[in-house]
Amino acid sequence: xxxxxxxxxxxxxxxxxxxxxxxxxxxxxxxxxxxxxxxxxxxxxxxxxxxxxxxxxxxxxxxxxxxxxxxxxxxxxxxxxxxxxxxxxxxxxxxxxxxxxxxxxxxxxxxxxxxxxxxxxxxxxxxxxxxxxxxxxxxxxxxxxxxxxxxxxxxxxxxxxxxxxxxxxxxxxxxxxxxxxxxxxxxxxxxxxxxxxxxxxxxxxxxxxxxxxxxxxxxxxxxxxxxxxxxxxxxxxxxxxxxxxxxxxxxxxxxxxxxxxxxxxxxxxxxxxxxxxxxxxxxxxxxxxxxxxxxx
Amino acid sequence: xxxxxxxxxxxxxxxxxxxxxxxxxxxxxxxxxxxxxxxxxxxxxxxxxxxxxxxxxxxxxxxxxxxxxxxxxxxxxxxxxxxxxxxxxxxxxxxxxxxxxxxxxxxxxxxxxxxxxxxxxxxxxxxxxxxxxxxxxxxxxxxxxxxxxxxxxxxxxxxxxxxxxxxxxxxxxxxxx
Numbered sequence: 001x002x003x004x005x006x007x008x009x010x011x012x013x014x015x016x017x018x019x020x021x022x023x024x025x026x027x028x029x030x031x032x033x034x035x036x037x038x039x040x041x042x043x044x045x046x047x048x049x050x051x052x053x054x055x056x057x058x059x060x061x062x063x064x065x066x067x068x069x070x071x072x073x074x075x076x077x078x079x080x081x082x083x084x085x086x087x088x089x090x091x092x093x094x095x096x097x098x099x100x101x102x103x104x105x106x107x108x109x110x111x112x113x114x115x116x117x118x119x120x121x122x123x124x125x126x127x128x129x130x131x132x133x134x135x136x137x138x139x140x141x142x143x144x145x146x147x148x149x150x151x152x153x154x155x156x157x158x159x160x161x162x163x164x165x166x167x168x169x170x171x172x173x174x175x176x177x178x179x180x181x182x183x184x185x186x187x188x189x190x191x192x193x194x195x196x197x198x199x200x201x202x203x204x205x206x207x208x209x210x211x212x213x214x215x216x217x218x219x220x221x222x223x224x225x226x227x228x229x230x231x232x233x234x235x236x237x238x239x240x241x242x243x244x245x246x247x248x249x250x251x252x253x254x255x256x257x258x259x260x261x262x263x264x265x266x267x268x269x270x271x272x273x274x275x276x277x278x279x280x281x282x283x284x285x286x287x288x289x290x291x292x293x294x295x296x
Numbered sequence: 297x298x299x300x301x302x303x304x305x306x307x308x309x310x311x312x313x314x315x316x317x318x319x320x321x322x323x324x325x326x327x328x329x330x331x332x333x334x335x336x337x338x339x340x341x342x343x344x345x346x347x348x349x350x351x352x353x354x355x356x357x358x359x360x361x362x363x364x365x366x367x368x369x370x371x372x373x374x375x376x377x378x379x380x381x382x383x384x385x386x387x388x389x390x391x392x393x394x395x396x397x398x399x400x401x402x403x404x405x406x407x408x409x410x411x412x413x414x415x416x417x418x419x420x421x422x423x424x425x426x427x428x429x430x431x432x433x434x435x436x437x438x439x440x441x442x443x444x445x446x447x448x449x450x451x452x453x454x455x456x457x458x459x460x461x462x463x464x465x466x467x468x469x470x471x472x473x
Contacts, residue, residue, distance in 0.1 A: 195380070
């Protein structure tokens with residue numbers, strides 16, 4: 001299996017409202033020599049329906065794994081929710097023969113079969129494990145030494161550890177290392193691994209917004225110029241909702257929320273117009289100007 | 297005092313079989329290991345901002361067999377599935393998964409928040425959990441993005457017909473009409 005060719009699993013949230021993440025990821029991955037093959041057909045990873053039917057989630061996830069097996073390619077996702085689900089179900093079905101048989105009974109109805117021959121990875125894991133930090137560092141032509149930013153990993157890229165297992169959920173380092181590879185400083189702050197609150201939207205908006213506000217307060221305290229995310233849901237929570245949080249709680253942030261590939265793209269010298277910065281709700285022009293001036 | 301704790305527990309409410317039912321389900325196996333230390337609640341990001349959601353309490357209610365109380369509780373749907381409780385439990389109880397098992401049981405009883413019904417119908421109609429506007433799909437080309445992969449709706453339905461998924465969504469559809 002080719003190390004730099006993947007079946008690209010976009011998920012639902014990204015095409016729905018987070019195009020900037022996809023655009024910037026495709027640009028940077030192309031520059032890093034990573035080839036993306038589109039899914040032949042698509043269905044949701046299953047995660048959103050796990051709360052109402054675990055079995056339903058298993059079948060939806062297994063369908064995607066089986067489709068990837070037919071293509072003979074490992075899956076790459078930008079969404080930690082999709083990555084976590086596909087990784088978890090992949091591991092469960094590989095290890096539990098009885099469960100595999102049960103799920104395969106359902107897949108058989110549509111001519112599919114889970115065999116357990118591929119892996120699924122999130123962008124972050126793929127960048128450190130397959131592309132490698134050295135290659136990423138050497139792709140940086142405009143080090144972003146003028147920027148001090150804060151990372152936000154979110155939950156599903158780290159937990160539950162049993163199924164994710166490539167970083168330390170209590171003290172995650174991967175995203176920090178990747179941010180520092182761009183030349184930017186990655187600041188420490190309080191409660192870095194705290195949830196963004198997105199899953200509570202619709203059930204209790206109050207809890208969701210308070211969680212997001214808490215994080216923005218911690219990031220503001222350390223004077224971060226931007227927050228860097230790797231999850232479409234976390235991004236919606238902080239970027240789309242930042243203004244709403246400011247109004248609800250009478251706060252002022254003005255902190256732009258960047259997708260990691262946007263940051264990396266800037267460092268690689270990709271023009272900012274190609275990295276969909278105008279798609280962000282919170283204006284990032286201040287830091288973009290700083291990056292431009294830093295170039296001189 | 298939380299919503300569920302406001303009423304005294306009566307012995308007649310307790311169903312001793314409930315814990316075994318949960319323990320048989322995938323993710324619920326380790327329910328009985330919980331010794332109520334409270335690590336889950338103290339580390340829960342939702343509990344910090346919610347007056348009612350307490351994972352330890354939900355686990356205890358499940359152990360005691362307070363079936364109706366726990367399955368009818370709105371707080372059950374507040375878990376953000378961040379899995380902090382699962383990772384930090386000293387007894388290795390998969391707290392978030394036990395809560396998911398309870399949600400699944402509540403769903404079987406027909407108690408499902410609207411958002412899940414909408415996502416389930418959307419997956420059956422398009423493969424995607426959200427109804428992606430046509431305009432956005434068309435806009436992809438001008439953004440230099442490849443066409444969005446389509447959902448094979450017939451194939452999805454065939455895979456899911458045995459899991460009660462179709463019946464679930466169809467039942468929801470009938471209720472809407």
